[in-house]
Amino acid sequence: MNGERMREVRQQLGLSQAEMKDALNRRLRRSYDKPKISRWENGRESIPDDVAAELAALLEGRPRQARVIVLANQKGGVGKTTSALNLAYALRRGGREVLLVDMDPQATATAGILAGGAVEAYRQGRTMAQVILTGKPIADIIISAGEEIIDGCAPPFDLAGSHIDLAETDGRREPGFDAALREALDEVRGRYDFIVIDAPPNLGMLTWMALAAAQDVLIPVRTEPYDTMGVGLILGTINKVQRRLNPGLRLAGILPTQYGKRKSVDREVLALLVQAMGGKAPVLTPVPDSAVFGHAARNGRIALEASPSSPATQVYAKLADGLAAGAVLPRAVADMVLDEQEG
Structure with a gap:
C-alpha cells in the first residue's frame, strides 16, 4: 500500500x-x-x-480473527514451553493481542509466568481444566496481561493457564470431545491477533485437541539424534488430524532448539534433518543453546524480555516478525549447515 x-x-x-x-x-x-x-x-x-x-x-469491516499456532512434540525437554513463551512474548512486544493457552497438565508455562500465582489461579477456578472438563467459558478463566493474581504475579500477555487436573482429559471418551478446545477458542478468537498453544509432551487427547484447534503447528526438536528420530511420530499424528479433524492445519515448520554450532554432532544432525525433510516440512533457523534461557527461568522471566539482544532470543523475535507479516519464515539451509561443518 x-x-x-x-x-x-x-x-x-x-x-x-x-x-x-x-x-x-x-x-x-x-x-x-x-x-x-x-x-x-x-x-x-x-x-x-x-x-x-x-x-x-x-x-x-472484517472482524479480527486470531491465528492459532500450536507448539507440539511428543518428546519432552525439547524447548517446547520455552518456545511458546518467547514466541508469545515476541508477538505481544510487536503490538499484537496475544493469548497463550497452556494445555500441558504439568503447567510449566503457567508456573513460569505466574510463579506462586498459579495456585491462586486454580483456587479461583481459572485454568483450562475448568474449561475442558466442566465446559466453563474460556473468557471466564483468562488472566489478562498485567492482571495481578497475587502481588507481583502478572502475565505479559493474556494467559489461559493449566493445572494437573487437566490430565483427567485423557480418560474422557465422548463424541466430539477432541473439538472441545476449538469450540472454546471460537468464543474469544475475535479478541486476539494470535493464540499460541503449548501442547503436552505426548500424543494423547490434549495434543489432538490442540492440533484440531490450530491453523499452524511448529515442532520444536533438539538437534540430538534420538530426538530427531521421533519427528516422524508427530508428523504422522499431524497427518491424521489433517485428514480426520482439521483439514486446514498447516505445518509451519520444524524448529531446531538447543543448537550448538560448534558441536559436530549438532551440525550433522541439523544437516540430516534439513535433507530428510526435503519438501515435507521447512526446517527453521535453529535456536542456539544459551544460558540466557536458564537464567531467565530462575528469575521468573521470559528470556526475550530479560535478554532481548541475545542471538538465541533473536531467533524468536524474527520468527514472530515472519508470522505477523505472513512472510516465509527464516529457514536453516542445508548448504549453509554443511559449510559450517566444513569450516
Missing part, C-alpha cells in the same frame, strides 16, 4: 487523520501520532505491513 492509496482508504472510511490515528492505535496497540499518518500519506515514510493489513480490514 502506498500513501495515495492510504489517503483514499481514509477518505472512504470518512476519517480525519486524527481519527485514523486513533483507530490504528486501538487495533494495533500502538502510539502513532497524527504527523506519522501525514508522513505515510505523503510518501515520506513507508507504511508498515501490519498497518496496511489493518487498513484493509477496516475498509472491509
Whole structure:
C-alpha cells in the first residue's frame, strides 16, 4: 500500500487523520501520532505491513480473527514451553493481542509466568481444566496481561493457564470431545491477533485437541539424534488430524532448539534433518543453546524480555516478525549447515 492509496482508504472510511490515528492505535496497540499518518500519506515514510493489513480490514469491516499456532512434540525437554513463551512474548512486544493457552497438565508455562500465582489461579477456578472438563467459558478463566493474581504475579500477555487436573482429559471418551478446545477458542478468537498453544509432551487427547484447534503447528526438536528420530511420530499424528479433524492445519515448520554450532554432532544432525525433510516440512533457523534461557527461568522471566539482544532470543523475535507479516519464515539451509561443518 502506498500513501495515495492510504489517503483514499481514509477518505472512504470518512476519517480525519486524527481519527485514523486513533483507530490504528486501538487495533494495533500502538502510539502513532497524527504527523506519522501525514508522513505515510505523503510518501515520506513507508507504511508498515501490519498497518496496511489493518487498513484493509477496516475498509472491509472484517472482524479480527486470531491465528492459532500450536507448539507440539511428543518428546519432552525439547524447548517446547520455552518456545511458546518467547514466541508469545515476541508477538505481544510487536503490538499484537496475544493469548497463550497452556494445555500441558504439568503447567510449566503457567508456573513460569505466574510463579506462586498459579495456585491462586486454580483456587479461583481459572485454568483450562475448568474449561475442558466442566465446559466453563474460556473468557471466564483468562488472566489478562498485567492482571495481578497475587502481588507481583502478572502475565505479559493474556494467559489461559493449566493445572494437573487437566490430565483427567485423557480418560474422557465422548463424541466430539477432541473439538472441545476449538469450540472454546471460537468464543474469544475475535479478541486476539494470535493464540499460541503449548501442547503436552505426548500424543494423547490434549495434543489432538490442540492440533484440531490450530491453523499452524511448529515442532520444536533438539538437534540430538534420538530426538530427531521421533519427528516422524508427530508428523504422522499431524497427518491424521489433517485428514480426520482439521483439514486446514498447516505445518509451519520444524524448529531446531538447543543448537550448538560448534558441536559436530549438532551440525550433522541439523544437516540430516534439513535433507530428510526435503519438501515435507521447512526446517527453521535453529535456536542456539544459551544460558540466557536458564537464567531467565530462575528469575521468573521470559528470556526475550530479560535478554532481548541475545542471538538465541533473536531467533524468536524474527520468527514472530515472519508470522505477523505472513512472510516465509527464516529457514536453516542445508548448504549453509554443511559449510559450517566444513569450516
